[in-house]
Amino acid sequence: ETGVTQSPTHLIKTRGQQVTLRCSSQSGHNTVSWYQQALGQGPQFIFQYYREEENGRGNFPPRFSGLQFPNYSSELNVNALELDDSALYLCASNSPGINEQYFGPGTRLTVT
Amino acid sequence: KNQVEQSPQSLIILEGKNCTLQCNYTVSPFSNLRWYKQDTGRGPVSLTIMTFSENTKSNGRYTATLDADTKQSSLHITASQLSDSASYICVVSASANEKLTFGTGTRLTIIP
Numbered sequence: 001e002t003g004v005t006q007s008p009t010h011l012i013k014t015r016g017q018q019v020t021l022r023c024s025s026q027s028g029h030n031t032v033s034w035y036q037q038a039l040g041q042g043p044q045f046i047f048q049y050y051r052e053e054e055n056g057r058g059n060f061p062p063r064f065s066g067l068q069f070p071n072y073s074s075e076l077n078v079n080a081l082e083l084d085d086s087a088l089y090l091c092a093s094n095s096p097g098i099n100e101q102y103f104g105p106g107t108r109l110t111v112t
Numbered sequence: 113k114n115q116v117e118q119s120p121q122s123l124i125i126l127e128g129k130n131c132t133l134q135c136n137y138t139v140s141p142f143s144n145l146r147w148y149k150q151d152t153g154r155g156p157v158s159l160t161i162m163t164f165s166e167n168t169k170s171n172g173r174y175t176a177t178l179d180a181d182t183k184q185s186s187l188h189i190t191a192s193q194l195s196d197s198a199s200y201i202c203v204v205s206a207s208a209n210e211k212l213t214f215g216t217g218t219r220l221t222i223i224p
Contacts, residue, residue, distance in 0.1 A: 002155070002157070004155070006155075033211075033212075035214075040216075042116075042201055042214035042215050042216045042217055043156070043201075043214045044214070045211060045212065048211065056211055088153065090155050090156070092155075100158060100161065101158075101212070102158075103148075103155035103156045103157070104155050105154050105155045106153070106154065106155050108153065
């Protein structure tokens with residue numbers, strides 16, 4: 001166990017809908033990163049938050065947005081869902097300066 | 113463009129045998145290289161992390177090597193067990209701010 005939790009574990013949505021995924025970081029970790037992992041592929045970086053501010057973003061459209069809260073938990077929001085958004089969404093937390101990212105178990109999103 | 117390539121894409125070996133997985137990267141500037149194990153539908157779990165100055169690191173039956181000159185790494189698994197069946201992902205960090213470049217992984221299957 002890494003101490004990083006995600007909810008829900010599985011989710012089915014319809015194209016065009018909106019979804020919110022949640023992540024609770026390991027205690028003391030003020031940096032969280034979100035990744036999208038399509039089946040059979042490596043994770044792709046979506047964005048990173050550090051102390052409630054976005055701290056870098058990958059090649060994802062603006063309909064992918066995030067929040068980090070004062071307790072360092074985090075949300076990933078996806079609007080106008082597309083079929084290609086079906087994937088495993090992973091969050092990972094770490095403390096700055098420590099070369100270690102701890103991943104949560106992921107949320108499996110299916111868009112129909 | 114930062115890239116991480118892994119080979120083979122998939123591998124099947126008998127329980128008890130050894131195997132070696134390969135990783136080549138073109139990430140610059142280099143900060144560290146990690147190997148993760150990912151069970152199907154789960155988040156990645158870190159096996160080893162190596163910085164520029166380290167050329168080998170072990171974690172039980174897992175031994176990783178790094179050649180920073182040729183930008184190659186390998187993960188050697190000794191005396192494989194059925195529980196080693198998973199995807200093994202090579203991840204390279206380009207800077208201390210922990211933005212990671214993931215390989216697509218090697219799918220390892222151990223058969224009795």
